[in-house]
Amino acid sequence: MKVLVTVKEVAAVEDDFEISGTEIESTYLDYDLNEWDDYAVEEAVQLAEAGDDVEVVAVTIGPERAEETIRMALAKGADRAVRVWDDAIEDTELLDVETKARLLAAVVEDEDPELVFSGVQANDDSFGATGIALAETLGVQWAAVVNDLDTAGVLDEGVASVRRELEGGVEELTDVELPAVLTIQTGINEPRYASLRGIRQAQSKEIAPKSLDDLGLDADVVASSLDITAMYEPETESDAEYIEGDAGEQASGVADVLRDAGVVGE
Amino acid sequence: MSVLAVADHRRGELRGVSFELLTAGRELADAMDTELHAAVVSGDTDGFADELNRAGVDHVHAVEHGAEFNHDVYVQAVAALAGDLDAAVVLTPNSVNGLDYAPAVATRTGRTYVSDAIGLDHGDTLEVTREMYGSKVETTMEVSDGPYVVSIRGAEWPAAEGVGDAEISTFDADIDEDAIGATVNGFEEVGGGDVDIADAEFLVSVGRGIEEEENIALIEALAETTGATLSSSRPIVDNGWLAKNRQVGQSGKQVTPDVYLAVGISGAVQHVAGMKGADTIIAVNTDPNAPIFDIADYGIVGDLFDVVPALIEEFGGEAPSV
């Protein structure tokens, strides 16, 4: 059995940053594995550990720089990786959902896995759509915002019994047929830290680069319908009263507020 | 041409965002000089359709099929209706169920998808305002290549009010039962247990700024000294540092205490959804631009590892060393 995990290297923005044009200046960006994808990788690795002969393949769309992040997935137990990149992708400011789905679908069609795990969303552009658009592009089943998966059902019965985390502490119990794409919610498992051995082994695992050509796609596929016309810091709507001073002064200011509100017994 | 807003419901009730969709949809329909249609799929379609008949809605379509959300039914129904109406924009909520069908509708019908809009306009083309990098920046984007599916963020538009004079009709989406591959077996409430944070009048709430599990003791000491109940943002629960019943937010509890003291919490929209109804919000955060300050009544820009021990002392307690 084969499980594919889509992973993305995302940029986090430092507290102080500057925008130039419609981009955040790169010196203020720190790159890391997308939080949701960390859980997706763990879910795939746990499935591999529970089953016989389950291969885990990580797939990313990203520049060479992203290999460092992809190695983290390999160090945590993915067997190999595919990295999709192309000059034509590099030239696109913001890939739209359709493009990401089509690029990933080309890899999925090559690999033919029973299950694909994606993160619910990526921390940077937060479209929250790639996994489900991918499923529909492939014509397979899916479930969004999954916080529990019955491993035995997948391995023995070919069905994904999941819990979807709805709003307000309610979960939906749903079965979907395989093959399927599941978007994985944080908290579904406890992502492991990469062991030293894992990190060492990851160095020799394959990260296969794939261009549009390799995937049998032409450059039109990356034409984005999104054109960012402005990027700015949101105007603060704050009318908070700021309590200034050193920590002691701030603390006594807070204490006054609490006493005035009558929630502390003094 | 038209704007088509698709309502959200669960367990017999329309969810609030459905009425916000009508407001967003009416504004957009005005900008495009076209009609606003609303749709409801499954559930008590008659009752729901009546409720969706608010001022500004031109037409309500009811698709009868089963009681609860099933993404295969929704995708088929919305795709068919959008096609039938030649809808320029399909508006959906960026809810958990929205995440489960809206991208698939877009893919199936060849529409461009944009999610989590906080602003919408239409000049020469569709213009969408949305956030990136958490809530650090806002972007405005022009979206070419209509027609579109756009999901909107909750609580950004006011709910549509007033009874409208919409035409109400049923739409036969001709659902293909064989193409339904997902089976919804039921629901379960989670997050019960020893404490109900929704009952507390004073919550001390801890976020990822606490860094390590050991440091939670510091916030516990603060809660104990002040007689507060302890709650948290999601990552603390995801990490297993506190139980699920402590989580405030969209997927946790909605709380309305007299005082909510947020310590090391950034104020992500899914968190704020659970606590914006607190009477007094106090936030402690090192980042002066953290969105939590937008809704705070009192702001402390500072390091929790300095401020919290000082606050414990202020009330005569002893801060554990962390």
Ligand SMILES: Cc1cc2nc3c(=O)[nH]c(=O)nc-3n(C[C@H](O)[C@H](O)[C@H](O)COP(=O)(O)OP(=O)(O)OC[C@H]3O[C@@H](n4cnc5c(N)ncnc54)[C@H](O)[C@@H]3O)c2cc1C
């Ligand atoms: C479908 C879905 C549902 C979700 N449901 C929920 C939900 O129910 N509840 C919820 O909370 N989240 C929910 N989230 C997650 C949400 O998007 C955020 O990721 C989460 O709320 C962030 O938690 P946080 O503020 O603790 O962490 P962060 O966003 O990482 O913020 C940590 C904050 O601590 C500050 N800080 C760091 N060090 C210090 C220090 N020493 N002193 C003071 N401040 C410091 C930082 O400046 C930062 O602002 C959901 C997400 C999705 C996609």
